[in-house]
Amino acid sequence: MKSKKLILCIIGLLIISQFIFSCSKSNNNVKKIAVVISTLNNPWFVVLGETAKKRAVELGYETVIFDSQNNPSKETEHFDNIIASGYKAILFNPTDAKGSVANVKAAKKAGIPVFCMDREIDANDVAVAQILSDNYSGCVLLGQYFVKKLNGKGNYVELLGLVGDNNTWNRSKGFHSVVDNYPDLKMVAQQTGEFDRNKAMEVMESMLQAHQNIDAVFCGNDAMAMGAYQAVRAAGKEGEIMVFGFDGAADVVDAIREGKIEATGMQFPKTMAKTAAEYADKYINGERNFQQKIPVAVELVTKENVGNYVAFGKAE
């Protein structure tokens, strides 16, 4: 009797272990891609992350989005977890051009390919590819339109993005490569709004108190443009101060249509995210020949052509 029970127990254990083994085996067969995004506190990056995830899922991967909350140490934690969890690739939107290099190096060392989206890292031999907006050229277009709208004269302020992000400086330099040629256009203040709507509103409020005669504000992204617009409106200067943004976010495209904001640079986050996911898939399937940096063109959106655009892209 006892031996019968023992045999039944052994058979039961065998069945359970077989079940566990088969489960773990099937999990190993599912290839996983991680999507690491600098912050999900901005709709633009939500679109970037969600599009990357959607495309990776379409290509047959299990995909998880990690939010770095604009915090480099949080980003490092995510990379540590991703490396330990057997992911096959990382679609990466870095928090810092220099600070994020170490994370990409760690992933590379662990044999996990990294594909940067929208923001670049200051290294061209660590990530497999970097798909980036052509911020400089986009802001050259914005700068030309800015000059046209102000007739080449007036006082303006600039709200910069995060100082550790190359996009901040590419945008600012592209803009200044144009406007600095016009001596009657004077920048009376330049300060960071950290790509954040609330921060930009606070900064703009201070600028409005310090400078009575501002004609325009150039913002390094649309979230800041909306914050600046709110501050301008609260100060009763709507219609007096022109606001310019960069991104192509839904609220700014609508604001351009309504004449509240003058212009923005339309980036194409969906194109960048899809390209990154497709490159990752090609890499996993054996391809190794990738261009390191792939700029994606930015287009100028104004009241005259806003009908051709929707949030984050062109109208179908």
Place this chain on the structure above:
Amino acid sequence: MKKYIKISVFALIVIVALYNSVYFEKLDERKAKESMKTFDPKDKAHYFWDNELDKLLASAIDLKLFDSQLVDNPENLTSQHGKAVGITSSYCFLVSGQTKQFLPDSEEIPVEITDGRSEYKLQIKYIFSNAARDATDYFNIDDFENTMDFNAISTELNKLILQREVSKLDSLADGDVIKFIGAVEIDPKNIPDQIAIVPLKIEVAR
């Protein structure tokens, strides 16, 4: 005696270790080496302008041919002559042409071509954009550590255009012919009313 041997061996080890970890170098030599490592867009742009540009300009197509192909056969035009960096619908081209029209103190010179379908303007006051860099197709984005450096090349090239080429127009007289080779950036599927030409080489024929 043993004590002296021990001290001598220890001293020898210290000397070898110090010799291998400390070295002296003249400060000016050190600074020169460091500056070599630093990215200098001005140097790169000047080298390109002085040594490489002329060879590349030989591939420019006549503006009249460009104008007709832009409408009649844009696919052929872009595949044969267009240069693009990254994912974009815009292409850069090298074009050659000439004009007699000159309006003093203007920002641009109109370039008329017989039976032309678009209106062309040679830029002579403000040079923006990456057209000069990208149409010549000499600089590879992957050779730069970051895109800021790549864009700094455009800024320097645009300065050189004003300094070395546009300045040739300072002594222009009525009736002079301006021959040019320039860069054009355009989306062939969305042709604007006016097309800007960034001059890369200007010759004035009297």
